Amino acid sequence: MASAKNSPIAIAILGAGRWGRHLIRNFHQIPDAQILAVIDPDQTRRSAVMTEIGIGDDVAVCDSWAAFCDREDLADQRDRPDAIVIATPATAHYATIADALQRGYHVLCEKPLTLDYGECRHLCDLAEQQHRQLFIDHTYLFNPAVQRGAELIREGAIGERRYGYAARVHLAPVRRDVDVVWDLVIHDISILNHWLGEMPQRLSAIGQAWLQPTTPEHAPIDLFPNGLADVSFIRLVYPSGVTIQVHLSWFNPDKQRRLAVVGSRGTLVFDELADSPLTLHRGQMEQQPSGFWEPIDQAIEPIVLDTGEPLRNVCTSFWIVFGTIAPQRFPREPLAQNWCGSCWQFRDRSMRMVHGLT
Secondary structure (H helix, E strand, C coil): CCCCCCCCEEEEEECCCCCHHHHHHHHHCCCCEEEEEEECCCHHHHHHHHHHHCCCCCCEEECCHHHHHHHHHHCCHHHCCCEEEECCCHHHHHHHHHHHHHCCCEEEEECCCCCCHHHHHHHHHHHHHHCCCEEEECHHHHCHHHHHHHHHHHCCCCCCEEEEEEEEEEECCCCCCCCHHHHHHHHHHHHHHHHHCCCCCEEEEEEECCCECCCCCCCCCCCCCCCECCEEEEEEECCCCCEEEEEEECEEEEEEEEEEEEECCEEEEEECCCCCCEEEEEEEEEECCCCCEEEEEEEEEECCCCCCCHHHHHHHHHHHHHHCCCCCCCCCCHHHHHHHHHHHHHHHHHHHHCCCCC
16 A cells, blocks of 8 residues: 555545546546546446546556455555545445445545435444544535635624525436435535534425436435435524525526525625625614614625635545544544534434425
8 A cells, every 4th residue: 555654645436427537537636646446337438537537557447346356455565545535326335435444445435425324323433443534525615615604604704693595406417316405405514514613403394306206226215215306495493593495406407506694794605606606795784763774884795715626625635634644543623523423413314304205
């Protein structure tokens, strides 16, 4: 393994699909990362991605995790990767991650970690037992706009937090292993938990399926007995009293990627499609001697942000976390701990309210 500090980190990447190709590209462009293998069952897709990104013939190719393990078990120890990067259907995550951790690999996995809280907790415990990092790709938490937004709210820029709303809708991509809730709401929950510094305690939701009213073979029937929802409306209530309304859909051409938290002195808006993705809308209400309320101190302030691709920040941070820390230590970085545990505990207990609703 290339595990010495300041040595290139050797990585095998599982999945060369829509998200996997972005992970391959980013790790390929990081000087201190070395891709040893690309694993994907579709040879045409695998070859196309490697050609597009400019990956040479020195990178091994395999059509399955089992084939890769058979190959690396026979290889020289120096050719073994330090870490496995997983971008495969969610239903396959648990078995692959558990096997990778038991084999001594660090793991970076796209969201969702798994579709079951018990499995998530077991993987976190296993990573700790193995002294390996289990890193979940919640890319938005590495977005400069999301990071700066959390700072502004902590600094009191919007005053007392009151409520919020979010919309994450577009046409496609439509997944066949999970519904729109499992695919999309995790983005908004991770951002909101980070901004508010707390987890929701209550949830209500409703959804409907049109495109896949019958559960596909790739999706677990126990979680999705009435097909995969294409739209969902979710209400989150946080312990502080902040209430959030979220609209999700992969069946709506009116593309929106917008999230806002409203406070007593203004509203902070994260809009990925706007020229300025993070904007502070200042303003508050003041009661006049007549008894009527009038708006005061109104202004719109675009927030200046650092540059950088969020996914590149994810990949770089993954390398830093395990590449510069002695393997006998298992750091409890607060943000990472929140991804792996608390958000998923909430999802397993409460998100089941969505499944089966039409």
